[in-house]
Amino acid sequence: MNQDALRIIPLGGQEEVGRNMTVFEYQDSIVVIDMGIQFPEENMPGIDYVVPNVDYLKDKSKTIKAVAFTHGHLDHIGAAPILLEKLGYPLIIGRPLTLALIKDRMEDHKKGSSQKLKTIEIKSINEKINLGKIKMEFFEVEHSIMDSMGIILKTPSATAIHMGDWTIGTNLDSKKTISYNHLSKLPKPTILLVESLGSTNKKPISNEEEMWKNLREIISDTKGRTIIATFSSQIERIKGIISYAQSINKKVALDGYSMKRNIAIARKLGYIKDAKDVVIDIKKISEYPDNKIIVLCTGAQGEDRAVLSRIVSGNHKYLKLRKKDTIVFSSSVVPGNERSVQRLKDNLYRQSDNVIHNEIMNIHVSGHTNIDSIKKVVREINPTYILPVYANHYFLKEAKKIISGDNFKANNIFILDNGNIINFEKNNRPYIEKDKADTSYVFIDGLGKTKLEEVVLRDRRALSNDGIFVIIAVVDSKTGKVVGSPDIISRGFIHLDTSKQILREARKQAVLIVEKSTGKDQTANWNYIKNNLRENLADFLFQKTQKRPMILPVVIEV
């Protein structure tokens, strides 16, 4: 390995959405960007989330100069509480809101843990930080949360430009579009890491002005209460709604754990001002006329225990839906949640005549981008090499297609997998090293303190399909006979009350199988007997029911 090389290792953020994390290594200096979580796939039952595997960094914690965070969304900061602890609390870098959100999440995970943090707060986008042999600089990007930024890493062999998540639209506050021309002047070779979720999106970026016009009209025209469900991370949107509420003399009640926490943080940092007279406690909404009330809540994805689901099921303590209430989904549907959102809508339409979502009118604008913007950014930055990142593999491939179709050399675009190590030496062509970093799934489940082994997941999947069938035989060790009738416990397989015949036969079979291999005063091979029981009962039950429950034979010798 050439020592004068910048090595880039994505530990997450390639292959699928979320769990974003990238390692930059130059000699004895390592800088990490982002530590995100990924929400579980449908074949990971009971899992809370997935975090990046940091085994690659295990013996290198002393060379980690810093972890920098591009912005405060969970797919970029969510794994920080677990991974920072694991890596011995390296220095972290971010803008104020991002750092505040990380600290809050750490306290939530383990009280007092945020006090172990060493932090550099980026107050001006022009700050420059020396981190061992890597120099870090920053630049503005536009995204759906305040304090988003891009990061530049300068090393003697190459300059990496990481955009984080980004879009190009109209910034609500400043009304000016961000340009990236200045990045074209960075020392070459430059490597652009470009988030590519928009690489198949042919539509124009939806119009934020139109969205606000629609939202304002809805809020001002409603006769009943306005209930707006959105992501708790949509802090800019929530801010805009609070300030519009103030201007027309309405009150805003926030509900949802993460919603309330995020807004409390944004208020404390001064990102949301003058909310004091507007924001009221959800307990107090009945003290105002209905048409003065806006409720901002979580649960737009149909999550079982979130606020909106509690409202619709009548289990909300302070809010019972009325026909004239207006419910607004100011959100998109996260892939995988389509059917739960449909169910939620169905239930809302039963109780209200005014349910408004993006199918009806533009009331949500995504923080991501489209094909034209990707081309535009590449032209402006004009990098030497490009790594499409932070999206499903197929989006990365499509990004490569559109960028190379726009006159960028295709073989200067590299599609990495998680764990690939790409090596940039000063005067050589970049190459991907043979060995990969381990990026196998790290599942977080329950207490969130332990990895969950794949075998446990496999069992859960099997259990959820066909259930479990436990058969317990007590054997008299002297006679080799089964005492009484074997006990059967079955869950999730078939309903025992209506399947008595099958159970009777299963018991009879079990006795035969056991007694075939035991005998008076003879030493029985219990493992052999159990395997026999398992196989024979599996065949028998499949033949009777076409189902394959997990079979657990228990043989007790007394």
Added chain:
Amino acid sequence: MNQDALRIIPLGGQEEVGRNMTVFEYQDSIVVIDMGIQFPEENMPGIDYVVPNVDYLKDKSKTIKAVAFTHGHLDHIGAAPILLEKLGYPLIIGRPLTLALIKDRMEDHKKGSSQKLKTIEIKSINEKINLGKIKMEFFEVEHSIMDSMGIILKTPSATAIHMGDWTIGTNLDSKKTISYNHLSKLPKPTILLVESLGSTNKKPISNEEEMWKNLREIISDTKGRTIIATFSSQIERIKGIISYAQSINKKVALDGYSMKRNIAIARKLGYIKDAKDVVIDIKKISEYPDNKIIVLCTGAQGEDRAVLSRIVSGNHKYLKLRKKDTIVFSSSVVPGNERSVQRLKDNLYRQSDNVIHNEIMNIHVSGHTNIDSIKKVVREINPTYILPVYANHYFLKEAKKIISGDNFKANNIFILDNGNIINFEKNNRPYIEKDKADTSYVFIDGLGKTKLEEVVLRDRRALSNDGIFVIIAVVDSKTGKVVGSPDIISRGFIHLDTSKQILREARKQAVLIVEKSTGKDQTANWNYIKNNLRENLADFLFQKTQKRPMILPVVIEV
């Protein structure tokens, strides 16, 4: 109840998509339209599908004059094998392809069962059939399978017009658009049952001509093989591809159980002609140059065991992917399958440079409709009353909004739930009866012969979240002491090898709990002991792991 009334009872097709079935009852005559299945929701693990509950018809099987099927898609015919048997094989009515598909499905379900059918095959759309006091007529509709039709039911008190599934586009064969003006002349009052899946769709109906242009270009330009994944029910599309293949001298190999069966039926009926020289066995694809081969297969939804998944995982016997192969998704993503389709695409993009789906270009046109078409149809038919049907509840409500917004009296539009009974008397306002028909879920699982009880599903959901924990204690009935150490079997909960400490403590607790309630020669209350074990271990395990496995205590007295 007034005897001179037409009663309409949707047993499925309201509230959610699929499981379509509607009952029409006039005095002692009952006609049923459609018997569809619904695919399981994510909270129904292990379920194959859901069929309509026909308890309402239980004691009325003699008055069922016929079951008519609008077209051959599974959400309209899939439950026929189970329900026709249950209802004693009433007369069935449909066009040739529809009937052939039903018979095929019945044979698949139970060999020889299709011979029990009494059928009327609709050869001309102008046929009229007397069914007791109900007269049945038919009309053409356009949909993505041949032989789709609408059904008219005339009774002395009202005329019902059921559109089945429909769209308005350009019929590929005849290039003429269907008009519904003639239906406005039916005897009043008329009731229009209108499938409303398009009620939030503002986009123009996608252009079928453009789709064909794109598909043809892809097929003729590919250097490697063309692999097209589509729904096996897209018989029109498959027909079009076969006939284009013939014209440019390529061969088509069909793969996928339902794909092959459906096409065999369509060929046998003469709906796909001259395929003899074009369609080859999948085993023979290697006998032709790659650029002469088109493979039509199932699995576009990412289904685990379907052809496309087997191809991508390298488990297909006759087809190993090559970089220059082109893979085409001529299909939409069924809600709920988004993430599996994303995974499938990711894996395909790894192996081929040419993966084409609807995000990239128009290569699929839906068989359903949009807002403008719904308005158009209502204006043409000009019915007295409207029942939006065959869609999620929220689509039905939106259909009501757009139709009433187009100058149709809102209170002549009725949104029904499954099981609602709406009553049309000659000179009175329609009303919904107080009592509902039972439409609780009927789950089909495994052999498909038995209903599955909700309790079994609940267990599966619990098992899939946190797994199971079985503890087995053997108690000496004389001393009341636990013999040895209790056995623990746990699956899907935590990994036993890495959790020895927790298991040790659980065993110790179990012994204490059991022995607290047993004693020398004292009669123990085993149920009480088991409950105690369950509750105490639940608390203990939750405290240690934040998980709530299903706990099954087994106490054996010896």
